[in-house]
Amino acid sequence: MGSALSASPDAVAKECAYCHGKAGASTDPEVPIIGGYSTEFLVNNITTYRDHERACPDTKYRSGPKKGKTTNMCQVAHSLTDSDIRQLAVYFSKKKFVRAKQQVDAVLAAKGREVHEYYCEKCHSEGASEANDDAGMMAGQWMPYLRQAFDEFATGKRPIPKKMKLKFDQLSPEDMNALVHYYGSIH
Ligand code: HEC
Ligand code: HEC
Incomplete structure (x- = not known):
């Protein structure tokens, strides 16, 4: 994949589209929407994979010639060079x-908004909808994917920024559920 990209980021982005949908606007609840994230966030995360x-x-694979075949994001990113990753990141940004x-459950979403404002808004500003925070985008992200992300941070499967961990560790499972409804309610 890496060598193909040096020729054309569009060609590799097509591979991404088999799962992340057209222009990163995923329509599959298990696959995150990645179009519109910041370049910085995308470079960091593709590199960590x-x-x-x-x-x-x-x-x-959700579609395309390899439809139904098992893979994972580490395999997908395996042969990308730093320069490939930057080009892809710029493309999706x-x-x-x-x-x-x-x-969503409106009562939970309202509670989640309070939890967000107290613990998360400082870094995930405007209700977690500001790409330039370089912290991902939770407003309108797929709820099943958000649950997975929370779980990976909580269990140490995904690196968590130190200052975020201080806040994140204070959340109860109920708080996390309410947050997912809040972010899911934004559209
Ligand atoms: C076979 C399906 C598949 C393909 C192909 C694929 N992805 Fe993914 N991607 C996923 C899934 C599922 C997740 C979420 C689960 C995980 O972390 O593995 C994900 C997660 C991500 C994330 C993390 C988003 C976040 O919010 O943290 C990024 C960035 C990403 N993919 C970029 C890409 C790029 C760029 C390509 C093409 C080079 C690509 N993906 C190809 C399925 C795919
Ligand atoms: C001190 C700043 C800071 C605070 C406070 C913070 N975060 Fe984060 N958060 C970040 C940064 C930076 C990233 C990007 C990390 C990365 O690239 O994986 C991030 C990423 C995330 C992601 C992954 C987004 C994605 O698209 O994959 C989730 C989910 C998240 N934070 C949830 C929370 C929640 C919930 C709170 C409040 C309890 C919170 N964060 C508080 C800085 C913060």
């Missing part, structure tokens, strides 16, 4: 973050 510093659970439309 390539270097096996972040968990990469098995998943399957220029796309629009298309928020998912999801069913």
Whole structure:
């Protein structure tokens, strides 16, 4: 994959689209929306997959010639060079973050908003919708993916920024559930 990219980021981005959808606007609740994240965040996370510093659970190609075949994000990023990764990151950062439309519990979402404002808004500003925070984007992200991310941070399968850990460790399971409903309610 790496060598193909040096020729054309579009060609490799097509491979990403088999799971992340057109322009990173995933329509599959298990696959995160990645279009519109900041370049910095994307470079960091694709690199941590390539270097096996972040968990990469098995998943399957959703479409394309390898549809149904098992792989994971570490394998996908395996042969990418630093320059490939930057090009891909720039490509996806220029796309629009298309928020998912999801069913939420309004009472939980309201509680989640309070939890967010108290613990998370400082770094995930504007209700976690500001790409330039370089902290990902939770507003309108798929709820099943957010649950997975919380679980990976809580169990140490994904590196967690030190100052985020101080806040994150104070959350109860109920707080986390409410947060997922809050972020899912933003669209
Ligand atoms: C076979 C399906 C598949 C393919 C192909 C794929 N991804 Fe993924 N990607 C996933 C899944 C599922 C996750 C979430 C689970 C995980 O962490 O492994 C993910 C997670 C990510 C994340 C983390 C997002 C976040 O919010 O932290 C990034 C960034 C990403 N992929 C970029 C890419 C890029 C760039 C490509 C193409 C080079 C690509 N992916 C190809 C399935 C895929
Ligand atoms: C001191 C700053 C800081 C605080 C406070 C903070 N975070 Fe983060 N958060 C970050 C940074 C930086 C990242 C990006 C880390 C990375 O690249 O994996 C991040 C990433 C995340 C992600 C992954 C997003 C994605 O798309 O994969 C989730 C989920 C998250 N934070 C949840 C929370 C929650 C919930 C709170 C409040 C309890 C919180 N964070 C508080 C800095 C912070």
